[in-house]
Amino acid sequence: MRYDDFRRSDDIEDRRDDSGGGGGGGFGLPMGGGGLGIGTIIVLGLVGYAFGIDPRILIGGAEILTGGGSQAPSYQSDRPSQAKRGAPTDEMGSMISGILGEIDDRWSEQFAASGKSYTGPKVVLFRNATNGGRCGRAESAMGPFYCPPDRTIFLDTGFFREVETRFHGCQGNACKYTSAYIIAHEAGHHIQNLLGIIPKVTELQQQAGSKAEANALQVKVELQADCLSGMWTNLEQKKRPNFLEAGDIDAALTTASAIGDDTLQRQATGRVVPDSFTHGSAAQRKQWFMTGYQQGTLNACNTFAPGAVR
Secondary structure: OOOOOOOOOOOOOEEEOOOOOOOOOOOOOOOOOOOOHHHHHHHHHHHHHOEOOOHHHHHHHHHHHOOOOOOOOOOOOOOOOOOOOOOOOOOOHHHHHHHHHHHHHHHHHHHHHHOOOOOOEEEEOOOEEEEEEHHOEEEEEHHOOOEOOOOOOOOOOHHHHHHHHHOOOOOOOOOHHHHHHHHHHHHHHHHHHHHHHHHHHHHHHHHHOOHHHHHHHHHHHHHHHHHHHHHHHHHHHHHHOOOOOOOHHHHHHHHHHHHHHHHHHHHHHHHOOOHHHOOHHHHHHHHHHHHHHHHOOHHOOOOOOOOOOO
């Protein structure tokens, strides 16, 4: 991926120099009294690690449906004193700032075309752990996630290396585009939030009659975010025809496959339980990313249409 001419965004808070836990409260995971079993928590943790909406929200939702209790994440408004605001100047930070700038520009154009205004997400860069705002404590093991109440994406930049070494989702230079795919997926959750999709799905999940039904709704949310990531790539390629390089799309598809629920469940437990999927199978994630990339429209990304997700 060529990104030298990307517009750099200043909507970044860089906490990577803050060495350690940051503020924010922990999140209790009850083990008894009808709560989730440790195997389920491991799977949800892996899925969260793969990237998405704060995985503790998924765990909390599952606890509600199974009758277990959960603690709300505590919130501290203080920010680490060493946090820097604005576009970072190091190579990794500059790349992320450029990706965010282009994501914001393309979505601003899309919203303007339909008579709507667009405000992009904030991004917090950190290492190890930090205050995750109203979503509680952000930790590296959670992977990138979007916090809907704060309209903020939390990124532990070490995750991008993990995609290459742990998930084997990319190799070499193609990992730059894989990073863009991941960030655009998180920005896809922001688009869903702005369009009212996340609040509506949350309401439907609260009304769901079973955990499987609530999970099926979450899968549609995640697959749509994959599609929106592909859609951004389509729009960016029209704007900058040479920004993609050989192997970039293949790397994104490899990553999508590596973080499919079926792949992660096999690695964690040795078996696959489709009713527990929260992000979609490897095949589904690849399919919806390619739908967004090939068609490049919001209508094509309607994973909530009857029969759209099988």
